[in-house]
Amino acid sequence: MLGGLFNTRSRGNGAGGPQSVSTTYTANHTVLLLQVGQTLIMNSVSDRVFTMCSVAAANIGVWFEFCNINTGKITIDAADSDIIVDSAAGATIYCDDDYIATIILKLVSATRWLSFGATGTWTTT
Numbered sequence: 408m409l410g411g412l413f414n415t416r417s418r419g420n421g422a423g424g425p426q427s428v429s430t431t432y433t434a435n436h437t438v439l440l441l442q443v444g445q446t447l448i449m450n451s452v453s454d455r456v457f458t459m460c461s462v463a464a465a466n467i468g469v470w471f472e473f474c475n476i477n478t479g480k481i482t483i484d485a486a487d488s489d490i491i492v493d494s495a496a497g498a499t500i501y502c503d504d505d506y507i508a509t510i511i512l513k514l515v516s517a518t519r520w521l522s523f524g525a526t527g528t529w530t531t532t
Contacts, residue, residue, distance in 0.1 A: 429446035430442070432448065432450070436449075438458065438459050443469040447472065447473050452477055452478050452479050455480075456482045457481070459486045462514055462517070473510050482501040483512070491520045492522050493531050502529050503530075508527035
């Protein structure tokens with residue numbers, strides 16, 4: 408563990424398969440655009456927040472996967488005036504479910520993130 412995070416990199420099956428990257432955090436984290444396509448995992452008994460990065464129309468199609476593997480509530484906070492699923496502009500989506508919260512968010516317009524798969528009960532604000 409270094410600075411509240413773990414980093415795990417796994418390569419495909421050795422036959423040139425895709426590389427997947429996951430990083431585990433124990434504190435709040437601001438998502439970086441260079442983390443596109445990664446699995447961001449929260450491991451905390453306290454409530455924690457992932458703050459989304461600023462995006463633009465050129466970023467349409469990027470996605471992030473978020474997971475919670477402990478008992479703290481996980482919140483994803485939209486950057487700028489972005490909308491997550493059906494949240495208010497610049498608001499949040501959160502899940503209070505212990506251990507089972509996962510969501511994949513994909514940017515479908517310059518200011519809108521939609522869910523392309525989730526476990527747990529997610530609530531927008």
